[in-house]
Each structure stands twice: as C-alpha cells, then as structure tokens.
C-alpha cells in the first residue's frame with residue numbers, strides 16, 4: 068500500500084494522506100539553522116546543535132505521536148482545521164504534502180478555502196520561512212481567521228525536558244508589532260534570541276502557552292482561543308512561552324492572500340546585546356531592551372512573496388548544482404530516483420547531522436561519531452569536497468597520537484567527548500578510507516600535508532599523513548593471540564561488547580568495562596575481531612597507494628607486508644570453511660562459527676573479506692557469498708546474523724539483549740547489506756548485487772509502505788528481520804551510515820563509476836538484462852558523458868572503452884583538465 072508517489076520531475080515525494088504509518092519527515096536547512104518537519108508539520112528547529120541551541124520544543128515519545136511543531140489553525144466560521152490535518156484532525160476536503168530538496172509544501176482545503184504553506188530555510192539564513200497562501204476557491208466571500216503557533220524550547224533541550232523546578236520560572240518574551248521575541252536567559256549569560264514574525268498587521272497574539280490553550284487540561288488539538296476565535300493577548304511570564312499571531316482575513320471569491328511568517332534565530336556580540344532606547348510600541352516587563360537589529364535585517368530579507376520566490380529559486384538552484392555532479396539514466400526508474408535524487412539528498416543530511424536529530428534520535432544523546440562521520444563522507448564527498456576536507460580535519464584533530472580515537476565529538480566545541488571515550492577498535496580505519504575517498508575524488512594530495520594536531524598534543528605540528536600512519540599501525544600494534552585485531556570495547560557493531568560481562572541494569576554497554584579487564588588496560592587482550600581484520604585488509608591498500616604515490620617505497624612495502632600477514636592470519640584462524648567467523652570472545656571461543664549454537668554466521672566481516680580477496684585462490688569468496696545467500700537472505704534484505712540469539716550471552720553483551728529480528732540481533736541492518744552488495748558486484752555477480760540492492764532501497768519498498776512504515780524515499784538503519792514479529796518493518800529512518808554506503812554500492816560498485824587515485828574507473832556489475840545505461844559525472848573539473856552498452860548481456864566485464872573516440876586501455880578514464888568528454892564502454 069502506498070501513501071503517495073514520487074514526482075521525479077520536481078524531485079519531490081508527494082504524500083496524499085496525512086495518516087502515514089509513521090510521521091514522514093523532511094529536513095530543512097543546510098548550514099547553521101535546521102528544521103525537522105513531518106508531513107503534518109510536526110517537528111522542531113535548532114541552530115547547529117540540536118541539544119544546546121534548540122529553538123522550538125518537541126516531545127519525543129508522546130501520545131499521540133508527533134504532537135508539536137509549527138501549526139496554523141484556521142477558524143472558518145466555527146469549522147476549525149489545520150492545513151496539515153494535525154493537530155485538530157478535522158477531515159480535510161483535500162490534503163497534500165510535498166517533501167522536496169530542502170523545502171516542504173503542505174496544502175489543505177476545506178469548505179472552499181485552500182491553504183498552501185511552503186516551509187524552507189533559505190541558503191545562508193538562520194531562520195525558517197513559512198509562506199501561507201490562502202485562496203478562496205468558493206463562489207462566496209469568506210471571512211475567517213488564522214492563528215499561528217510555535218512553542219519555544221528554553222534553549223538546552225536536555226535541561227528543557229528535565230529541570231522543570233527552575234525552567235518554569237525563567238521564560239521571558241518581548242513583543243514589538245507583529246514580532247514576538249524569545250529572550251529567556253538573554254539578559255544574563257546568553258547572547259542569542261529567537262523570533263517569530265509575520266509580514267502584516269495582526270489582530271492579536273499569545274505568548275503564554277496555557278493562555279493560548281485556554282486551560283492546562285487542553286491539548287494542541289483543542290486550543291480555547293482558536294475555538295473562541297479570540298486570542299487572549301497573553302504576555303508570558305515564566306511557564307512555557309510560545310509565539311502565536313492572530314489575523315482576520317476576508318477574501319472575495321477567487322481572491323488569494325499571502326502571509327509570510329519567519330521563525331528566526333540571531334546572536335549579538337557581547338557589547339551590542341542591548342538597545343539604547345525602548346520603542347514606544349514595545350511590550351516588555353524588563354528594564355532592558357533586546358537589540359533587534361539582526362532580526363530586523365532578517366525580516367526585511369523575506370518579507371514579500373517576490374523575495375520568498377527568489378529565496379526558493381536560490382535553494383532550488385543550489386540543489387540542481389549539487390545533484391548535477393552525478394546523474395544516471397538506467398533502465399530502472401527506481402534506481403534513477405534513488406541515485407539522482409534521494410540517496411544523494413540523504414547523504415547531505417547525514418553528513419550535516421551525523422546521528423544527532425531525527426524522529427528516532429532525540430538530538431540530546433549523541434555528538435558526531437568518529438566512524439559515522441568518516442563513513443558519511445564516502446557518500447557525500449563528490450557534492451561539496453571543501454566541506455568534506457574541513458570535516459576530515461576536524462575529525463582527525465580528535466585523534467590521539469597513538470592512533471586511538473575519541474568515539475564521538477561535539478559539533479559546537481569540536482572536542483572529543485570524554486563521557487564515551489575511545490578504544491573502539493574499528494574507528495581509526497574509517498579515517499583512512501574517508502581521506503582516501505577525498506583524494507580519489509579531488510586529486511587534492513595537499514590534504515596529507517595539512518597541519519592536523521592530535522588531541523593529546525594540541526600545539527604539536529602534525530600532518531594528516533601522520534594521522535593515517537598511526538591509524539594503520541594502531542591496528543597492527545594491537546593484535547590478539549591469533550594475530551587478529553583486538554576487539555577492544557566494540558568494533559563497528561556497538562552491540563558486540565566483548566569486555567563488558569554486564570549483569571547490572573543501567574550499565575551502558577557502550578561505556579561499561581568489566582573490572583576484570585581494567586588491569587589489562589580497559590578491555591580483554593584475548594577478544595579479537597575478524598571484522599576489523601577484514602576492514603583492515605580492505606582499507607590498507609588505500610594507505611599503501613598513498614605511500615606509493617608519495618614515493619615512500621619502503622614504507623609502502625612494509626604496510627603491504629602487514630596486510631598480507633593479516634590475510635594469512637584470517638585464513639588460518641578466522642575462516643570457518645564456508646564463511647568467516649565474527650570474532651574470538653574474551654574466553655577465546657569462536658563467535659559466528661558453525662561451532663556456535665546460535666549466531667553461527669554474521670554478515671559484517673564477509674563483504675570486506677571478499678573484496679580483500681582473502682582466500683580467493685581457495686574459493687573462499689564464492690563460498691562466503693553463497694553462505695550469505697543461504698543463511699542471511701530473506702524477503703526484505705539480509706539479516707545481520709543467524710540464527711538470532713534467543714538467550715542473553717553475557718560474554719557478547721548488548722547484541723543478545725534485543726528480541727530476535729531487531730537491531731543488531733538478526734535485524735536487517737541495512738548499512739552492512741551495502742557491504743555485501745559491493746562484494747557481490749566486486750565478484751562480478753551483478754544479478755545478486757542488484758537483488759540485494761532492490762530489497763532495501765527505499766524506492767523499491769514504496770509499494771509496501773504499510774508494512775515498511777518509514778519514509779519510502781530514505782533509508783532507515785534497520786528493518787525487522789525474519790525472526791521479528793514485525794518482519795519488514797523499518798525503523799530509525801534518515802540518520803544512518805546506510806545512506807553513504809548504499810550510495811557507494813550503487814554508484815561505485817553496481818554502476819561501477821568509481822574515483823581512483825589516477826582517474827575515474829568505470830567497471831559496472833549490473834543485472835544481465837540491462838542493455839546498458841548512461842551517466843553524467845563531473846570529476847576533477849571535467850564532465851564525462853558516459854554510455855555503457857551491454858550487447859552480450861553480461862553482468863560484468865569491460866570489453867572496450869573509448870574517450871572522445873580514442874581507445875583506452877583498461878577501464879580508467881584518465882584525469883582531464885576540463886571540458887566535456889564522451890566516454891563509451893562496451894561490456895562483454
């Protein structure tokens with residue numbers, strides 16, 4: 068069952084029922100100011116940091132779900148409705164929500180009145196613009212009223228939902244004309260404020276939530292002021308400040324009126340915090356006056372429909388440019404819309420927000436993950452390489468000089484987060500991969516010379532190359548009894564906690580280490596990760612390639628020897644006959660082996676081992692891929708492990724706490740499905756690669772949205788696996804490494820358009836039925852129009868390649884300094 072459709076020409080998903088199986092959201096904003104907006108206009112805004120600068124309030128885990136956002140209420144002679152249906156939930160005569168690239172348009176119609184609301188955050192602007200176009204489509208004149216409402220968060224979202232004894236006595240506002248200012252704590256220690264304005268005179272307002280609602284026992288679905296068609300002109304004094312404008316409108320038949328609301332944020336320098344004079348029309352209970360110059364300028368910027376249209380046009384052209392860098396035309400529309408639109412869009416959102424703020428991430432829990440942000444770059448780097456470069460330097464600066472890493476850092480301070488600490492065994496390797504991806508995309512080798520400090524030597528002179536070096540050797544220097552990397556506190560799978568042995572509620576699996584490992588340095592010196600071993604052999608060659616390019620022959624040979632040794636160790640101790648084991652636990656027992664009672668096979672090490680060609684000469688790659696198909700493949704994707712754990716294994720930790728089929732315990736964890744898609748493509752099995760891709764790619768799940776529940780235009784972290792009661796049900800949509808990895812899987816492995824150090828490789832691994840495809844790829848200043856022909860209907864194999872009519876040996880397009888070039892590839 069579907070709840071909408073893709074409008075590819077506009078790059079929009081159009082939702083035609085407000086009752087989606089879960090709120091289907093979009094993200095507005097791309098730089099400092101961000102909003103989450105659902106298809107019924109629920110959600111919230113924040114500036115840069117969803118915890119420390121939360122602008123509007125949102126209640127997670129609320130009943131009913133998604134109550135709270137920015138709402139418009141219309142009172143049309145006693146019929147009260149919202150353009151986005153919620154919160155009043157009056158049945159609308161028609162409803163539509165269009166989620167586009169950085170904007171959302173929600174349109175409702177009732178009794179001949181149409182309200183179309185466009186929400187967006189303009190480029191380089193710290194505010195959300197909401198343009199409301201009211202049209203009388205009836206044959207009679209209409210008089211009605213419109214109320215706006217936004218509920219302020221008292222800035223720190225964590226404190227806002229816990230520290231009520233203080234917070235209920237701190238709220239402050241100012242009102243000037245049609246603008247309501249939120250100035251809680253401004254006088255004392257803050258220099259930022261927020262405002263909500265409308266570009267017209269108003270007929271009343273409210274700034275105190277309970278006065279707007281009329282009773283503390285009323286909800287957003289039943290505000291007394293709206294019902295009475297009479298604002299209470301309240302002035303907030305503590306409790307919960309809000310901003311609501313009241314406006315009476317009369318429209319002749321066919322007439323329209325446009326109102327532009329702006330929800331903005333601004334900061335003042337310390338010496339310009341206050342205005343010298345108090346304007347005559349200012350409503351305040353303070354003795355000081357906010358300096359509103361910045362707000363005035365922001366309001367001026369978008370106070371007419373023409374200016375709003377220009378802002379929207381600028382936003383659209385920004386996205387056109389971003390999405391023009393890589394574009395494909397394949398025989399499958401769903402692939403085209405994923406690659407050309409939604410997957411790239413999601414990559415930008417994950418790059419911006421890491422794992423911080425979504426409908427499943429409360430914005431107060433997590434900073435930027437070291438491994439997460441490095442992986443996000445893989446899907447995003449071609450869009451804005453300059454921002455990727457800056458991010459790489461920020462991340463690397465939180466690394467320690469021995470190669471260890473802080474697992475997370477805070478976006479506002481850019482400092483490693485001491486609460487969670489380090490010792491996650493996989494972290495350093497992702498940085499090699501992301502820096503290599505950046506160089507392969509841009510050819511900017513100078514990043515290796517960039518001065519990047521270590522967290523424990525902030526003033527020292529160190530280069531990015533040194534960071535890569537300590538990352539590589541952090542693995543080599545921390546091997547266990549079988550010569551495999553120590554698992555430490557966890558590897559990519561945060562829920563395999565081999566040093567926890569936790570039996571007490573409340574101990575965080577991510578931060579708790581059993582005292583018995585304390586003396587050993589905080590984690591078991593027995594537990595080893597075969598996944599990190601395979602990631603090392605997959606990533607290592609990029610490091611070797613970098614050293615070779617720099618002419619460091621001996622160092623390259625030394626690193627290569629370590630990779631070869633690791634492959635040997637894996638074959639000796641971690642190949643189980645038909646697949647690779649997952650780990651050795653702290654008791655020295657195999658995990659993810661035939662010998663195990665449950666969890667006999669895990670997905671994670673397999674793809675990287677296959678792509679590293681570990682044991683290829685003995686057929687290990689094909690045996691492994693066949694085992695995945697046999698044991699992990701099911702209707703909705705590949706489960707993470709099989710059989711699911713049905714007991715608590717204290718030696719494994721969190722993974723065995725989830726009911727079977729959910730999350731890391733045999734859920735379909737889409738992130739690592741991508742690694743298998745890549746591996747199948749690498750092995751030349753394009754049909755299988757595509758089968759797995761099409762099981763999880765959102766556009767392909769659209770038809771089963773009722774089962775899948777989450778948005779059909781973006782990936783979620785997890786889909787209920789075959790052991791789950793809710794098999795096929797998606798969760799944790801939007802902020803997941805799946806976005807980047809599936810972008811890599813489809814673009815670089817299946818379509819095979821892959822940046823390499825010395826050019827652009829094109830080596831597709833596609834379904835054999837395809838006649839071919841075309842692609843446009845901008846790469847290092849040149850544009851390549853690529854045509855792939857598949858006359859013999861093979862899955863893989865480049866028979867000939869020409870660039871501008873000239874034959875090229877192999878399948879790498881050499882770097883061109885500029886211009887547009889025709890590339891033709893014949894498979895066979």
Ligand code: BGC
Pocket residue numbers: 561562577721730731
């Ligand atoms: C979740 C993981 C997550 C980890 C760290 C675990 O509870 O299952 O997916 O990576 O917490 O926040």
Ligand code: NOJ
Pocket residue numbers: 422436438439559560561562731
């Ligand atoms: C989500 C986390 O963000 C990511 O870092 C981790 O690898 C996966 N969960 C798997 O546990």
